Amino acid sequence: MKHPILLRLIAPLILLGSWWVVVSLRMVSPLILPSIPALSHAAQSLLLRSPGLWPDIGATIGRSLVSLAIAAAAGVPLGVLMGYVPLIYASLESGLEFARAIPPVTLFPLFILAFGFGELSLIATPLYGCIVIIILNSTYGVIGVPKVRRTVGRLSGLSRAAVFRKIIIPDALPQITVGLRTALSLSIVLTIVAEMLVGTDRGLGRKIYNYQLSFDSAEMYVAILIAGVIGYLTNRLFVVCQRRYVHWTDK
Amino acid sequence: MNAVRLSVRNVSKTYPKGDGSVLADITFDVANGEVIAVVGRNGCGKSTLLQIIAGLLEPSSGSTELRETESDDIAVGMVFQDYDKSLLPWRSCLDNITLPLEAHKHMRALERRERARAFISDLGIDLPLKNYPYEMSGGQKQLTCVVRALIRRPALLLLDEPFAALDYFNRHEVRKSLQSILAAMNLTCVFVSHELDDAVLMSDRVIVLAGVPTTTRRIVILESPRPRTDPDSVKRPREEILEALEVA
DSSP, X not given: OOSOHHHHHHXXXXXXXXXXXXXXXXXXXXXXSOOHHHHHHHHHHHHTSSSTTHHHHHHHHHHHHHHHHHHHHHHHHHHHHHHHOHHHHHHHHHHHHHHHHSOGGGGHHHHHHHHOSSHHHHHHHHHHHHHHHHHHHHHHHHHTSOHHHXXXXXXXXXXXXXXXXXXXXXXXXXXXXXXXXXXXXXHHHHHHHHHHHSSOSOSHHHHHHHHHHTTOHHHHHHHHHHHHXXXXXXXXXXXXXXXXXXXXXXX | OOOEEEXXXXXXXXXXXXXXXEEEEEEEEEEXXXXXXXXXXXXXXXXXXXXXXXXSSOOSEEEEEEOOOTTOSEXXXXXXXXXXXXXXXXXXXXXXXXXXXXXXXXXXXXXXXXXXXXXXXXXXXXOOTTSOGGGSOHHHHHHHHHHHHHTTOEEEEEEESTTTTSOHHHHHHHHHHHHHHHHHTTOOEEEEESOXXXXXXXXXXXXXXXTTTBEEEEEEEOOSOSOOOOGGGGHHHHHHHHHHHHHO
16 A cells, blocks of 8 residues: 555556557457557447446446345344354354355356346345355454453453443454455456346446447457456445544454 | 451362363462462463452352452452453553443443543553554553553452563563552452562562462462562562472
8 A cells, every 4th residue: 555656557557568569469359359549439438428338337336235235234243143142153154154155156047036037136146145255254253352352341340232332343343344345346246247147238247248249349348347447446445444444453 | 467358268170171170279368458479380270260269260169259348349350461352452542441431331431531531640650542552562551451450449450461471671661560550559469470570579478389280389478568679689489489389
């Protein structure tokens, strides 16, 4: 973070430079790697003209956030409970570890059978992936609370409820946040993958797939790059909030 | 002679799964205002004894009795070796110290902080109250733990290896502050240490634990008045303790 901005620009500049070299030397077909002017032309028409790609960007972000919000609202309390009550942990842990091993995308056909072609199936896929990660991290967060810290609470004369609220939850928060951050990236990735399969004509995933079918390589690249930018920016935003509100992380 | 504050009677501890007895038949009294050091080799059960006194562990047999007075707000205050795990990193130094006051439901946050500030200034120690633990030195962190353990005026202060995690200079500072706090508040205190210097400089009596299972090997009385600062002045009792430990 302390590095000057120039240093952080090195990787993108190298990427752009090699792209330019490869295209100008005609090392690969423009279908696989369109020229940079073609790319910028496509970007302009997709982003500056109305409506362009904006409804798709909105749909993808919306689905990711809805799935993440539901996963967090259900997963954090469940994970905390699992970490707090050893009996619940013992009975659910192996099931959750198994659930984590199933790639969420493989469940997409099942979701279609259950929810039909539509928004529900598109949200269920990232929701599944996110909730498992969030539950497990919340559980580990609570399990990892140092015993001494709980003892300090009890010896201070605090009630069980007060120890839970004032010691266990804040102590677990950094690990819970790790789960949420991982889930945030995952929700975007899984939403885009699900959109590529079936069930919608809106969404970045759908558009990337369609551009490929119609050999619009430049447009396809623009959509891919936008997906990258969304993932990058949301992650940065999350880290800024984390530093602000969970400042004791890793301290 | 002051009234007896804590009685430890025939305390034994056995762990069913472990290799038999840890503590066997430990008996001693602690008078009001007395400072007792418990020394012994690593793993001899010193900390176990302290946890039994604190009520965190049940003895397998025997009992401990603590006599509280009206001026005591709480039974025990305890300080642990690992100040980093003991403090709450999401709270400032001051808010760590007010934690035990939060058990008083009627007390408002402002009042708690006022009370803590007044208490700290009475003790005459200097702490960076606004800083978070990760912005403080080891000595400041351990002193914060000490103040937190004392803010509700416990009948008994228990210290479990309070200096073990500190470097030389921090250790010296904390020991000095602790000695003056013990004297100023006329505290009754039991502390566990494997450093003989801490034991002979700070306490009125040293209980030497040794053997398998652990028993009271010897009780060494320190005659000279506290606070003591010169290790040379307590050479004789120090040798006595060492001798008792080496026989084991």
